[in-house]
Amino acid sequence: MTTQPAETLDQELFGAVADLLVEIAEIPREEITPEARFRDDLDVDSLLMVEFGVSIEDRFGVAVPDEDFTQLHTVGELALFVQRHKSG
Secondary structure (H helix, E strand, O other): OOOOOOOOOOHHHHHHHHHHHHHHHOOOHHHOOOOOEOOOOOOOOHHHHHHHHHHHHHHHOOOOOHHHHOOOOEHHHHHHHHHHHOOO
């Protein structure tokens, strides 16, 4: 049985996602890591998550459906989602 290697997070894309969080939620950049959880670590509430989702779509052209958004708990998970679905 073979296992697939873990998907590598594009650091430039992660940085762009983190920059959006800084802009929208006014979170200090040094607190935003791939492992940082939106609600537990960064105190991002549901209203900010909606605004963040709209900004993700505007910036990257990737819509994050509500059912997927609720399954993305960390900044890294969201960045990987965008990475997988980003066109071009």
